Amino acid sequence: MQAEIITIGDEILIGQIVDSNSAFISKELNKIGVSVYQITSIQDNRNHILDALEIAHERSSVVIITGGLGPTKDDVTKSTLCQFFDDELVLDKKVLAHIEMLFKKYIPTPISDLNRKQALVPSKAEILHNAHGTAPGLWMKKGKTVFVSLPGVPFEMKGLMTSAILPKIINEYERPYIIHKTIMTYGLGESAIAEKIEDWEDNLPDAIKLAYLPNLGRVRLRLSTKGTDKESLVLALESEVKKLYPLIGDIIYGEEEDESIEVQVGKLLTQKQLTLSTAESFTGGKIAQQLTSVPGASAYFKGSIVSYATEAKVKTLGVSEELVKKYSVVSEEVAIAMAENVKQLLETDFAIATTGNAGPAKGDSDEAVGTVFIGISTPERTFAKKFVMGNHRERIVQKSVNKAFELVLKEILNF
Amino acid sequence: MQAEIITIGDEILIGQIVDSNSAFISKELNKIGVSVYQITSIQDNRNHILDALEIAHERSSVVIITGGLGPTKDDVTKSTLCQFFDDELVLDKKVLAHIEMLFKKYIPTPISDLNRKQALVPSKAEILHNAHGTAPGLWMKKGKTVFVSLPGVPFEMKGLMTSAILPKIINEYERPYIIHKTIMTYGLGESAIAEKIEDWEDNLPDAIKLAYLPNLGRVRLRLSTKGTDKESLVLALESEVKKLYPLIGDIIYGEEEDESIEVQVGKLLTQKQLTLSTAESFTGGKIAQQLTSVPGASAYFKGSIVSYATEAKVKTLGVSEELVKKYSVVSEEVAIAMAENVKQLLETDFAIATTGNAGPAKGDSDEAVGTVFIGISTPERTFAKKFVMGNHRERIVQKSVNKAFELVLKEILNF
Numbered sequence: 001m002q003a004e005i006i007t008i009g010d011e012i013l014i015g016q017i018v019d020s021n022s023a024f025i026s027k028e029l030n031k032i033g034v035s036v037y038q039i040t041s042i043q044d045n046r047n048h049i050l051d052a053l054e055i056a057h058e059r060s061s062v063v064i065i066t067g068g069l070g071p072t073k074d075d076v077t078k079s080t081l082c083q084f085f086d087d088e089l090v091l092d093k094k095v096l097a098h099i100e101m102l103f104k105k106y107i108p109t110p111i112s113d114l115n116r117k118q119a120l121v122p123s124k125a126e127i128l129h130n131a132h133g134t135a136p137g138l139w140m141k142k143g144k145t146v147f148v149s150l151p152g153v154p155f156e157m158k159g160l161m162t163s164a165i166l167p168k169i170i171n172e173y174e175r176p177y178i179i180h181k182t183i184m185t186y187g188l189g190e191s192a193i194a195e196k197i198e199d200w201e202d203n204l205p206d207a208i209k210l211a212y213l214p215n216l217g218r219v220r221l222r223l224s225t226k227g228t229d230k231e232s233l234v235l236a237l238e239s240e241v242k243k244l245y246p247l248i249g250d251i252i253y254g255e256e257e258d259e260s261i262e263v264q265v266g267k268l269l270t271q272k273q274l275t276l277s278t279a280e281s282f283t284g285g286k287i288a289q290q291l292t293s294v295p296g297a298s299a300y301f302k303g304s305i306v307s308y309a310t311e312a313k314v315k316t317l318g319v320s321e322e323l324v325k326k327y328s329v330v331s332e333e334v335a336i337a338m339a340e341n342v343k344q345l346l347e348t349d350f351a352i353a354t355t356g357n358a359g360p361a362k363g364d365s366d367e368a369v370g371t372v373f374i375g376i377s378t379p380e381r382t383f384a385k386k387f388v389m390g391n392h393r394e395r396i397v398q399k400s401v402n403k404a405f406e407l408v409l410k411e412i413l414n415f
Numbered sequence: 416m417q418a419e420i421i422t423i424g425d426e427i428l429i430g431q432i433v434d435s436n437s438a439f440i441s442k443e444l445n446k447i448g449v450s451v452y453q454i455t456s457i458q459d460n461r462n463h464i465l466d467a468l469e470i471a472h473e474r475s476s477v478v479i480i481t482g483g484l485g486p487t488k489d490d491v492t493k494s495t496l497c498q499f500f501d502d503e504l505v506l507d508k509k510v511l512a513h514i515e516m517l518f519k520k521y522i523p524t525p526i527s528d529l530n531r532k533q534a535l536v537p538s539k540a541e542i543l544h545n546a547h548g549t550a551p552g553l554w555m556k557k558g559k560t561v562f563v564s565l566p567g568v569p570f571e572m573k574g575l576m577t578s579a580i581l582p583k584i585i586n587e588y589e590r591p592y593i594i595h596k597t598i599m600t601y602g603l604g605e606s607a608i609a610e611k612i613e614d615w616e617d618n619l620p621d622a623i624k625l626a627y628l629p630n631l632g633r634v635r636l637r638l639s640t641k642g643t644d645k646e647s648l649v650l651a652l653e654s655e656v657k658k659l660y661p662l663i664g665d666i667i668y669g670e671e672e673d674e675s676i677e678v679q680v681g682k683l684l685t686q687k688q689l690t691l692s693t694a695e696s697f698t699g700g701k702i703a704q705q706l707t708s709v710p711g712a713s714a715y716f717k718g719s720i721v722s723y724a725t726e727a728k729v730k731t732l733g734v735s736e737e738l739v740k741k742y743s744v745v746s747e748e749v750a751i752a753m754a755e756n757v758k759q760l761l762e763t764d765f766a767i768a769t770t771g772n773a774g775p776a777k778g779d780s781d782e783a784v785g786t787v788f789i790g791i792s793t794p795e796r797t798f799a800k801k802f803v804m805g806n807h808r809e810r811i812v813q814k815s816v817n818k819a820f821e822l823v824l825k826e827i828l829n830f
Binding site for chain 1: 425428432444451453463487603606610626700701704710712713717730760761775776809810
């Protein structure tokens with residue numbers, strides 16, 4: 001049994017938006033054992049939509065379509081679905097009542113005919129309630145294939161997937177288990193790892209697939225397998241993972257799919273009842289933002305001083321002007337002072353500090369673009385390390401954020 | 416003339432990564448007048464790759480392939496390309512020298528046979544230099560179609576697109592101009608706008624297409640047109656845009672494609688030689704992070720106090736404990752105090768403050784999840800506004816960040 005995804009919208013094909021819906025849908029389908037064969041992004045165009053539907057119909061059991069259901073005139077999806085299913089649009093009173101309720105409750109402008117038109121649905125479709133918006137989900141069968149049409153607004157699409165589509169698929173289809181296990185490493189390149197684990201890789205059972213996923217100084221190793229007996233699949237993966245540790249245990253910082261490093265930092269801090277603060281210069285609040293993207297972060301993250309300007313480091317963090325003058329604002333000494341001071345100021349157990357030059361111009365320091373210092377303060381000591389992160393602004397920031405999390409994770413682990 | 420994009424990699428189809436490469440490529444191709452017909456994400460599988468290449472070959476002049484060029488064993492792309500082009504792999508000495516240089520300069524581990532294998536290229540391919548990585552770009556012709564194969568690492572892909580692919584396409588193909596103009600609005604829903612501009616929309620010339628792009632409380636209106644005379648296309652769009660202002664001028668906050676609201680805030684502050692700071696609670700540094708994602712932000716952005724914990728608001732921002740007790744930490748009064756205090760502390764002209772509850776738990780305040788206050792301090796006054804942002808953590812944060820930028824933009828505009 002396989003699925004595929006069709007996303008409709010010129011905005012994707014002109015690069016105005018990134019299609020993040022497909023990643024969400026793929027991940028959720030995978031979790032329930034449904035493989036995604038292909039993702040196809042197509043134009044708001046009747047013939048193109050019909051072509052894509054035909055091709056998907058021939059090979060997949062479930063086709064998830066997103067986009068093209070808004071109230072305005074640029075949408076052709078619904079009428080094209082009618083053409084494909086040889087169907088016609090009819091008014092759905094329940095959907096209309098829901099639209100009217102949403103307007104009454106949340107939207108200051110009066111309801112219009114355009115809004116009411118969203119209650120028109122193909123007569124053969126099963127209607128799926130969209131709690132968060134005006135366009136309902138549609139569930140339509142043609143031969144052995146189910147076509148599901150969802151609004152493109154990520155929030156509404158996610159609600160419908162979780163509340164309606166996934167439960168229906170679970171209910172109506174027999175599915176194998178697809179199990180992934182991802183090992184996260186840092187500090188070594190793809191090919192260097194590959195050499196270290198060559199024998200292990202050559203001896204992997206045929207049913208287990210390995211993929212290398214390199215990104216910004218880290219490589220993730222993903223093991224995947226598929227079958228009907230979940231327990232034996234999990235055991236098979238675990239037994240292979242165990243053999244990895246003697247080979248590359250020193251560069252592994254985590255396992256589990258989906259567990260970002262900030263989640264791991266948060267879990268460890270919660271377990272050990274410790275707290276963290278940050279003092280950020282060129283990273284501009286990105287470390288704080290990643291930390292606070294984790295629900296429950298307020299238990300261990302107290303706050304951050306984003307001292308972007310040099311004066312802010314002096315005024316809010318109390319870094320002495322002399323220190324800045326003597327060593328320059330991008331220096332080991334300033335990174336250490338920032339980490340120590342923010343830890344004291346916010347009364348936390350650990351602190352992270354960043355100072356560096358992300359370019360494009362040189363800024364308040366003579367250090368070359370790409371030179372950064374990351375300071376870590378623990379209950380026992382404070383230190384800072386220098387890194388040279390290339391010359392690409394965005395990449396310098398993200399690599400430094402990654403590195404800061406790695407450094408602090410190690411310290412918390414060992415505390 | 417049309418292009419299409421094929422992205423190769425199981426990691427996309429299991430939802431492990433979001434395909435942001437395609438958005439970049441689409442946008443860049445559009446800028447030089449090349450329409451993207453379709454984006455197809457497929458598996459690391461020989462037959463699937465061959466199928467996708469065949470279909471693209473039939474209809475498109477340029478096919479951009481990304482992914483599947485890493486040094487490790489999970490990659491089948493190169494050998495499949497050889498099969499498709501009836502070609503074989505040969506060693507490219509220049510590529511090998513480049514790989515050896517990269518290892519010597521940047522990579523602590525010794526070069527391996529796996530790395531050297533990346534210098535194997537199809538004999539018929541034109542080799543495009545990848546300054547940032549070991550896998551070169553490949554430019555191969557079959558009939559009237561050009562196939563371009565690029566590494567999937569975004570940084571390397573972008574470098575190759577900019578330095579080699581786009582110049583070659585510009586050089587070798589006659590292309591029309593594709594002009595987009597996007598009007599950014601806030602405060603009114605898609606259908607309410609549609610009604611206000613209905614007559615205008617009905618009278619648009621056939622050559623101009625309109626799309627509504629709603630997202631998190633904002634709607635962008637995109638006008639697109641295509642043709643050979645650039646100047647007349649631009650004029651045609653501009654004349655239509657002009658007619659929009661009498662209809663919805665009050666909700667338009669910007670024009671220009673690609674100009675995010677933080678870029679606009681930055682431009683205005685630079686023009687007027689004004690500065691900005693932020694005091695962030697539940698937004699966790701996201702406003703600071705968006706501000707500092709703009710190169711040159713240090714000219715106007717001084718810093719942020721991310722006072723996630725209530726104690727941090729007291730200790731670092733000097734918000735009085737009595738005020739917090741009297742009004743609760745999520746209140747208009749605290750938002751005002753935060754904005755005023757950070758403005759003073761960092762000596763800036765404007766300040767933004769946020770306090771609220773993004774959930775999932777209620778936190779340090781009795782206010783319901785979704786209740787937020789945004790404070791704005793200007794050289795003339797300080798105020799705070801209350802908003803109710805639903806109950807979805809991520810969405811509450813992003814909507815609040817958007818709203819904060821809107822509020823401050825308006826104040827800076829009118830100052």
